Amino acid sequence: MADVGSPVSYYFRAIGTFMGYWNLLAIFSILSGIFLLFLAYLILKANPQKAKNRFMALMLVTEAIRCFTAMLFWLYAWPEDALNFLKPARVAYYTMSLQLFILYMVAATFYSENKWAKRVSEFFKIHGLYILPIFCLSVILITSHFLGGTNVSIGDISWIYCESMGPGQGSTYSGEPLPFEPMCSEEFESVYPLTFTNVVIGPLSRILLFVPLLGAIVATVSLSLSKNRIYKSEDSNLIGEVRAVRLGFIGKTVLQVTTTLILFWMMSIIGGPPTLAVNPFNPNIEITTALYILPPLMPTAVVLAALFEGVIFTYAVIKNDMFGIDERLRKTFTTTIFAGLGAILFLISTELMESVFNQGWLGGVFIGLTFILMRKPILSTLGVFSTKLIPESHTQEELGYLEMYSLAMKDSTITVNERSMLNLQANAYGIDDERKAYLERWYDDLQNLVGEDTDLAGKYGKSGINMMNVFATTGEAPIDENEIKKAFISMDINSDNVISEEEFFAAPEVSKLPPKSRLELFKAIDLNDDGVIQFDEFKIQAQITESEVLSSYKEDAYIEAYQVAMEDLIITADERKMLTIQAKTLGISKERVSELERTFDLGLGLDEAE
Incomplete structure (x- = not known):
C-alpha cells in the first residue's frame, strides 16, 4: 500500500516543487467548478421556467464537470486504487467536451427567428436537459468500443510510487506494464514519499480536445450574422445580452486556441502525442522545464475559458433580472484574476530563486510583499478592465x-x-x-467624475445650446418617452441601437459645442463608461435634464416674485407669507429658497447682514 502521509503533510512537502505547482492548478480547477455551479444556480434562480436560462445553466454545469475532471489525477498523490474512479472521470470529461460542442452549435438558435431554431431552443426547456447527456455518453462509449475500449480511445493512465530515492513502483489502469522501470530521482527527494498519476491522450481524446473550439467559432459567427437583425429590434436589453454572449464566445475561442497551441508545443518537444513513456520518473528520457510547466497549463486554459464564459454568460442572461449581479461578478472576476496572477508569479519566482540561489523562499517573499504593497493600484487596474468586460447594468x-x-x-x-x-x-x-x-x-461617484456642475441644462446651456433639442424633438420641456426615442434614433445613424462618439458629435445641437465640451457631455450621458450610449442611459439623462429644466422654470418664477417683493429692498411679513406659499406651490425647498434669495441679493450688491 502506497503511503504518502496525511494530505496536509503531503501538500506541505510539495510546496515549491513542480509537483506542488501541478497540485495547486488542480485545486484551482476544482474551485472553479464549484463557482460555475453557483453561477448556474443564479441563472436558474433568475427565471427557472425559461428555456434560455435552463440552457445556459446546462452549459455551465457541463463546464463545471469539465473543471472537476480536467486535472483530477493531479489533485493529490492518489493511491493505486484511485485509478478505478480516475478512469471514469476522464470519460466524463470527454463526454462533456462533446456535449459542450453541441451546446455551442445550438446557442445561436435562442437569438434566431427561424421556426426550426425556435423548436431546437424549446427542446432544451425539458427534454434536452437529460437526452443530450445520455446521447453524448452513448456516442463516446460506442465509439470507444469500436476503437478497442476507452483505454485505447481515451487513453491509459499510469501510476508511480516513490517511497525514497532509487527504483520506484509503477502500474497502469489497463494492466499493461509500463514501457520503463520507474526511477525516483533526487529532484523530488524533498517530496518523497509520493505517488504520481499521468494520462495518455488517445485518438478520440485528440479529436474531442478540438471540438469545443470549433463549436465556439461557429457560435461566434452565428451570433455575428444575427447581429444586424437583433439591432433592428430596438430592444436594448436583447442587444446588450447578445453583445455579451458573443464576447463570451470570443473569449472562449481565444483561450481554446491557447490550449491547442500548448498541446502542439508539447508535441513538438516530445516528438508526438503524450504516451506512457513521457513521465518525469522515466530515466530513459529527459524531462525539460517546459514539460513540467506546460502539461497543467493546457487544462488550466480550459478552466480559465470556462470561468470567463461563465461570468460573461451569467451577466448577459440575468443582468436585468437580479439586483447587483454585475457588481458581484465584477468583484469575483477581479479577485480571481488577482489571486491567479499572484499564484502564478509566486510559483515562477520561487522556482527561479531556487534554481539560481537555491533559496526558493526569497522569490515567494518578494512576490508576496510586492502584491501587498501594490494591492490597491493592481485591484484598481483590474477593476477598470472588469468594468469594460462587465459594464454597469x-x-x-x-x-x-x-x-x-x-x-x-x-x-x-x-x-x-x-x-x-x-x-x-x-x-x-x-x-x-x-x-x-x-x-x-x-x-x-459618477457625479464626482463628471464634475461639480452636474446640471447639464445649466452647464451646456451657457454654451448656447438647448439641451431639450439634444434629448427630444420639441426643444421644450416637458417631454415624453416617444420624443426621447425619436431623438435617440435620429442620432443613431447606423441603426445599431447605440450612439457612438462620432454619431453624438454629429448631432446638430451637439455640434455647436467646442470639441472638449462635446466629449464631456458624451461622458456625462454614458453612465456605464463603455464608450457608447445605450437608450436606457440616454433616457435617464433626458428625464433628469427635463426635471432640471422644469425646476429652473419654477425657480425663475419664484425669483420673479421675489424681485417684485424686493423693489423697495424690504420683505414685509405679508410678502414673506406670499413668497412661502409660492415656494410650496412650486415645490421649492426652504434650503433652495434661501440659496436663490441669497444669490439674488448678492446680485443687487446686498450682503447677508443687510
Whole structure:
C-alpha cells in the first residue's frame, strides 16, 4: 500500500516543487467548478421556467464537470486504487467536451427567428436537459468500443510510487506494464514519499480536445450574422445580452486556441502525442522545464475559458433580472484574476530563486510583499478592465430608484422627507439597504467624475445650446418617452441601437459645442463608461435634464416674485407669507429658497447682514 502521509503533510512537502505547482492548478480547477455551479444556480434562480436560462445553466454545469475532471489525477498523490474512479472521470470529461460542442452549435438558435431554431431552443426547456447527456455518453462509449475500449480511445493512465530515492513502483489502469522501470530521482527527494498519476491522450481524446473550439467559432459567427437583425429590434436589453454572449464566445475561442497551441508545443518537444513513456520518473528520457510547466497549463486554459464564459454568460442572461449581479461578478472576476496572477508569479519566482540561489523562499517573499504593497493600484487596474468586460447594468427597478435619487440630490442634500420617500421607493422595488447604498454611492461617484456642475441644462446651456433639442424633438420641456426615442434614433445613424462618439458629435445641437465640451457631455450621458450610449442611459439623462429644466422654470418664477417683493429692498411679513406659499406651490425647498434669495441679493450688491 502506497503511503504518502496525511494530505496536509503531503501538500506541505510539495510546496515549491513542480509537483506542488501541478497540485495547486488542480485545486484551482476544482474551485472553479464549484463557482460555475453557483453561477448556474443564479441563472436558474433568475427565471427557472425559461428555456434560455435552463440552457445556459446546462452549459455551465457541463463546464463545471469539465473543471472537476480536467486535472483530477493531479489533485493529490492518489493511491493505486484511485485509478478505478480516475478512469471514469476522464470519460466524463470527454463526454462533456462533446456535449459542450453541441451546446455551442445550438446557442445561436435562442437569438434566431427561424421556426426550426425556435423548436431546437424549446427542446432544451425539458427534454434536452437529460437526452443530450445520455446521447453524448452513448456516442463516446460506442465509439470507444469500436476503437478497442476507452483505454485505447481515451487513453491509459499510469501510476508511480516513490517511497525514497532509487527504483520506484509503477502500474497502469489497463494492466499493461509500463514501457520503463520507474526511477525516483533526487529532484523530488524533498517530496518523497509520493505517488504520481499521468494520462495518455488517445485518438478520440485528440479529436474531442478540438471540438469545443470549433463549436465556439461557429457560435461566434452565428451570433455575428444575427447581429444586424437583433439591432433592428430596438430592444436594448436583447442587444446588450447578445453583445455579451458573443464576447463570451470570443473569449472562449481565444483561450481554446491557447490550449491547442500548448498541446502542439508539447508535441513538438516530445516528438508526438503524450504516451506512457513521457513521465518525469522515466530515466530513459529527459524531462525539460517546459514539460513540467506546460502539461497543467493546457487544462488550466480550459478552466480559465470556462470561468470567463461563465461570468460573461451569467451577466448577459440575468443582468436585468437580479439586483447587483454585475457588481458581484465584477468583484469575483477581479479577485480571481488577482489571486491567479499572484499564484502564478509566486510559483515562477520561487522556482527561479531556487534554481539560481537555491533559496526558493526569497522569490515567494518578494512576490508576496510586492502584491501587498501594490494591492490597491493592481485591484484598481483590474477593476477598470472588469468594468469594460462587465459594464454597469441596472434592473428597471434600480433605474427607477436612481431617477428618484438624482432628483432628490438636485440641491446636493437629502432631507428627512426625501430619505423617507426614497426608503419607501426602495422597499416597493425590493431593493435592500446594501444595494441601495451601492446605487447611491455609484451615482455620487459618477457625479464626482463628471464634475461639480452636474446640471447639464445649466452647464451646456451657457454654451448656447438647448439641451431639450439634444434629448427630444420639441426643444421644450416637458417631454415624453416617444420624443426621447425619436431623438435617440435620429442620432443613431447606423441603426445599431447605440450612439457612438462620432454619431453624438454629429448631432446638430451637439455640434455647436467646442470639441472638449462635446466629449464631456458624451461622458456625462454614458453612465456605464463603455464608450457608447445605450437608450436606457440616454433616457435617464433626458428625464433628469427635463426635471432640471422644469425646476429652473419654477425657480425663475419664484425669483420673479421675489424681485417684485424686493423693489423697495424690504420683505414685509405679508410678502414673506406670499413668497412661502409660492415656494410650496412650486415645490421649492426652504434650503433652495434661501440659496436663490441669497444669490439674488448678492446680485443687487446686498450682503447677508443687510
